[in-house]
Amino acid sequence: MIEQNPDRESSFTKIQRRFSASLRKLRGEFQFAAGIFAALLAVYLYGQFIPRPDVMSGQELDERILAVMAAATPEPSFASQVYQFIQPSLVLIQTHTGGKPSEQSDGLGSGVVINDRGEILTSLHVVEGADTIQVTYADGTRATGEIISTLEENDIALLSADRLPEVLVPAVLGSAGSAQVGDEVVAVGNPFGLYSSASAGVISGFERTFDLKEKNIRLENLIQFDAAVNPGNSGGPLLNRYGQVIGIVVGIVTPVEGEFFIGIGFAVPINIAGGAAGIPPY
Numbered sequence: 001m002i003e004q005n006p007d008r009e010s011s012f013t014k015i016q017r018r019f020s021a022s023l024r025k026l027r028g029e030f031q032f033a034a035g036i037f038a039a040l041l042a043v044y045l046y047g048q049f050i051p052r053p054d055v056m057s058g059q060e061l062d063e064r065i066l067a068v069m070a071a072a073t074p075e076p077s078f079a080s081q082v083y084q085f086i087q088p089s090l091v092l093i094q095t096h097t098g099g100k101p102s103e104q105s106d107g108l109g110s111g112v113v114i115n116d117r118g119e120i121l122t123s124l125h126v127v128e129g130a131d132t133i134q135v136t137y138a139d140g141t142r143a144t145g146e147i148i149s150t151l152e153e154n155d156i157a158l159l160s161a162d163r164l165p166e167v168l169v170p171a172v173l174g175s176a177g178s179a180q181v182g183d184e185v186v187a188v189g190n191p192f193g194l195y196s197s198a199s200a201g202v203i204s205g206f207e208r209t210f211d212l213k214e215k216n217i218r219l220e221n222l223i224q225f226d227a228a229v230n231p232g233n234s235g236g237p238l239l240n241r242y243g244q245v246i247g248i249v250v251g252i253v254t255p256v257e258g259e260f261f262i263g264i265g266f267a268v269p270i271n272i273a274g275g276a277a278g279i280p281p282y
Helices: 006-049 058-071 078-089 270-277
Strands: 090-097 105-113 120-123 132-136 142-151 156-161 184-189 197-212 217-225 237-240 245-252 265-269
Touching: 078 090, 078 105, 078 184, 078 197, 078 237, 090 120, 105 184, 105 245, 120 245, 120 270, 132 156, 142 270, 156 270, 184 245, 197 245, 217 245, 245 270, 265 270
Parallel strands: none
Antiparallel strands: 090 105, 090 132, 105 120, 120 156, 132 142, 142 156, 184 197, 184 237, 197 217, 217 265, 237 245, 245 265
16 A cells, blocks of 8 residues: 655645646736737727718818808898899889970889780879880880870879890789788889889788879779888889789878878789789789
């Protein structure tokens, strides 16, 4: 029977323990290294597959800032848009009445082209009795006008011209029947000969009456509005916020001598004024 040496067994056990400890330490270091490698690999793959953000140049940054500022700029007012819409259809009307030098007179007013024949709606009192009528279109084309029909009870006249501009832009006619008190309107005309002027306001009332003292006529069913109009606006269009003609300006109310605007203007509804051109009431 062989007897085991206790000292020898103790040394072997110690070696086993040291080896196991070294193995565990090596395993831990390997796991740590593997974790570092995995992290580095993830960073590398992220850089390869995720696109890097573009770096803007100074010029690109300035352009981006300008674009943002432009987007924040308020839209043009409705009056500005309406004016651009109607301006090509506006006409300046100038009249001359002959006779003795003391009886001669010149007048001016406004009109609006309403169809592709170049016919012009205006106020009758602007052209009535004139020996010559000169119309000037938006592009500067000048022509001789002639009265072809009238609605005397509504102070409306329809003119034709012996010459048309190369590009004729008739206005779009709307309906006064769809308008309401408080709706925004724009009056465009030639006050005091100041060509193509615009003023904005609102509709103040309907079914108004107005006396043309020089003709002893009472106009009825008028639109009342507060957009500024003065001598020279007569015959010009009154427009809604969509650029549609809803009336023809015929007069202003003033309690003093002379024609000075005090906040009340009148227009014949287009569904009535259009009758001078054969357009049925609507």
